[in-house]
Amino acid sequence: MSPLSIDLPSRLLRNLEQWRNAAHWRIAFSGGLDSTVLLHLLADLAKTESLPALSAIHIHHGLQTAADAWPQHCQAVCDALGVPLLVERVKVQPGASLERAARDARYAVFSAQTLANDVLLTGQHRDDQAETLLFRLLRGAGVRGLSGMPQQRPVGQGTLIRPLLDVTRAELERYAQAHSLSWIEDPSNQDRQFSRNYLRHQVMPALRERWPQAQANMARSAAHLRDAQGLLDELAQMDLAQAGTAHDFEWLGLPSLTLAPLSGLSAARQRNALRHWLEPLTRLPDTDHWSGWDDLCHAAGDASPIWRLADGELHRSAGRLWWLSGNWLRTPVIGGEWQAPTSALRLPDNGRVMLTGQAPAGPLRIAYRQGGEVMRLADRGHRDLKRLLNERAVPAFVRGRLPLLFRGAELLAVANLSGLDGDGRDGWKLHWQPTDEDQGLS
Template sequence: MTRIDLSDRLLRTLTPWRTAAVWRIAFSGGLDSTVLLHLLARLAKTETLPPLSALHVHHGLQAAADTWPEHCRTFCDALGLPLQVIRVQVRPGASLEGAARDARYAAFDAAIGRNEALLTGQHRDDQAETLLFRLLRGAGVRGLSAMPAHRPLGRGSLVRPLLEVGRGELEAYARAHQLAWIEDPSNQDLQFSRNYLRHQVMPLLAARWPQATASLVRSAAHAREAQGLLDELAQLDLDDARTPDAFDWLGVPSLALAPLAGLSAARQRNALSHWLTPLTRLPDADHWSGWSDLCEAAVDAAPVWRLADGELHRSAGRLWWLSGQWLRTPAAGEAWQDPSRPLRLADNGRVMLLGQTPAGPLRIGYRQGGETMRLPGRGGRDLKRLLNERGVPAFVRGRLPLLFRGEELLAVADLPGLDGSAQDGWRLHWQPSDEDQGLR
């Protein structure tokens, strides 16, 4: 494959990202990223491309790596490209490979700005290895799709423009242009699973089936197509469950349970996985018993499925995803010294009085049990019964701000008919959270 052919293919692949604000290249100094960076630098001389810059993540896992940033800087200087070196701490864990990857992508995530693209050098052989590795781990259809050619990353996009290019083509290009690259000694260490596949398994497969790499990549493409169909099915099922709710103002992701409960078990898992994937890491297929327990709990129960990054609650006929502040018990109530100004609550957003300020002294508290509230024309009513009448989800009952004057309960935030006095012209408004309940 000639340089012109490879350049043209790269340019065609990157066409959708020609309008990006910046192209940042993940530059390890290895063969793949060296060729990618060199190709782009040459293309930039004849094509109108976004500004180019390189990112080198220094993991500090081995002594040899201390010289790599300087190698990368020298290479970038020769091309006239800026280089940013990011040093990361790799958390010890069961998988050093996985921990290093997590640290690397966390650094990329933080470095990528709005409408920027991060280009990485993974190639066709990497794709085949990824499929085989995930197959051996028992991955489902999504995992067997291997690496996507592009996906969102931080405020921008991650793009892998070399997935259709074999390692042999990259080596030929590097030799033709006399490029020097880093050979990571750890890439020869067979204790790492990917290295074992690359050096021991893939050569055996290729010796018996010369088209093994291409066939594995084609299988990954089939899996991606199948996953696309599953995603479309999930969207259809989720559309039925995304019904409006009286408590949407809480800002908590939720779904109606009944439409999901009517689906087969496989479609339930598919829809729920699609919904939860942006919110949390999911268990493997053998550890979904928490979902079954949640669905099968008694009608009057308030079951919880605890996941890696939060909890799924069932209450008031809906599923609610809680994370961050919603999992922390709000501190005890406090006196409201200046009711004319919003009051920030510890771990519970803030409250404010809209309209006329009732006479004080006032304080904010939370339900402890046994509270009663006097309503016009109804006399004193038990707060628990009032919350039941309005279908307040169980998880929010203990953190709904209550306005007291002395021991008298004056208002329950944001519940129509309980949130203030229409006669006196005021009501209690609660902004539940300053945190983002969205993407992890």
């Protein structure tokens, strides 16, 4: 048996040391070489080491006839090792990239199954890392993309770990052969129409022939770039700290930044900070699409520009940047009277409103601003609602969805705006919760 194969268990254990106190280790088990070796290694280590509970999960994509037999194979392997297996069948959405669609479907299941303090283990190795670097380089990726696959990242409520990134495929093959393991050979892995397969079968062998250490060197470059990305992240956090000031509309519950500190940075630092801030909110734009940020940033001071991204919109209003997604992008519709003002009223695509204190005499209704509304203030007489909203610097995207309380044609209150939200003498106020309590933002 190869010394490298003998050393593999101790290397794996060392790579997983900081997660030994996790509640559960679940192996993403495709049945291929990588995950088969990972599963066997962990099941074997569990005999002599105190490890978290082990289980495996197999995703059946249903994309090819041969795959119908794979759940049975995976079940047999897990039964022999005494590891529980969960088989999940998914529907892959058709689209331009079948690879990406399959990955999205797979990781949706992984996210749902990975609970708090759980670890999901995947079998990507050093050769995969080199392919990833080359693939992303050819697509024009930046530092973050070229840093390759991270050893760990959040998934669901837990953490995804890739403990074999310092192991070559050749080492995995030697281990599998030494332990007489059998694994699935996915026929689609030979289809060179897929970009990764083309790189694996056509490009990487030619590179290795000329530069035998090509994959090791590429993996090392990815590690250097991860360090560089770490420094860029630290810089972004410093810049965002300057822009993350408190404001009068915290109750909106929206991600928001003050524009001025960002606009004073160089263009490269602006993009770096924005990438860091947007990453958990949306798929990031490519280089050409960043012109939308320039347009938003340099628009006239009285404008309310919008930058539309893959999963939402970035608005500029009242000197701030606001991230809008989900119901915030839908036009709210309201109809009918507020029949029971003593109870909260749910607003389609706009949260809910409620009255505190003794409700004014009715009949009452909730409506949205149409233009031309006038409100009577005890100390100021009649005032245009538009001017009142301007005085309070209400963001433009909020104005059309602020709930207004009417009695007949009389505007009684504007939700959540101090001085406009109720009657101080009678002690009632109109409160708006922009999103339902069980409805998170993207």
